[in-house]
Amino acid sequence: MMLFNTTQINDAFVKESDNLVGKAFSFLEKIKMGGIGSSRFMIEEISEKLQPKNLQTLATNYANIELRPKGIIVHFTNRLDRYSWIIPYYRLVTYSTKTYTIHANGHFIKFKKNKNYDDNKKFIDKMINLKISFLKLDYYDA
Template identity: 40%
Template sequence: MLLNVSYSRIEITRKVDAEVGKPFTLKERWALGGIGSPKLFITAASMQIRNLLILDNNIDCCNIELRPKGIIVRFRSLLESYALVIPFYKLVIYKGDMAMYTIYRDNYFIKVRSDTKAIQKFFKKILDYKTDNKPTSIEDL
């Protein structure tokens, strides 16, 4: 689900919380060693996201927030902020060559450079958290 999150609206907050859960508490963030990614540089994206990114001449970058039931990929275009909300059951991550990760949700994708150890470590954290908190039944979704 691709959303414009520039303005604080309760219906968008409810949609995001229903999809990927409420944000972690400070204690949980500390225990996880942080829930936010370093700055990620976008090298390719699906048509819907690409159409938003080409509106300005800035460097295309994003960041990822880990949530209890998924992730949120946030990026900016012009003066607007957008979020690609991805629950774990729809999240697919491919590691390409040495310096690329591709994040998929249905017909959306974002390809990012992973040229530092911090980025690779964060993607490992996402995948480990996803496998450790896999739902055991259909009701857990």
């Protein structure tokens, strides 16, 4: 599991994220893609191993997703800390039921399907299409 505390600059995170999901897209690529970051998602549940030791359950926690060439990074906050979960496309699984869930390596984050989710539908399509083209999964219906 690749979860890092990224509240402050974290060299291990930068090295591991570049290695697993590729360096961030260039400014020009970001413009061509129409952006590489999602709006906020409201977190409903985080699997136990992803939960920070000081998880504050009373607060509403939010997350956003950053696209990278070979995967995604899910950034979420807890209190004043920021955490980043690195997920290569070959490990990324998503489910859309009562919640929108991102799974990888037996861990998950469930997002509420509310206005925040609705605002992110185009972004989710972009993320899934990038995964399909990166993994060359042409035989799937997108």
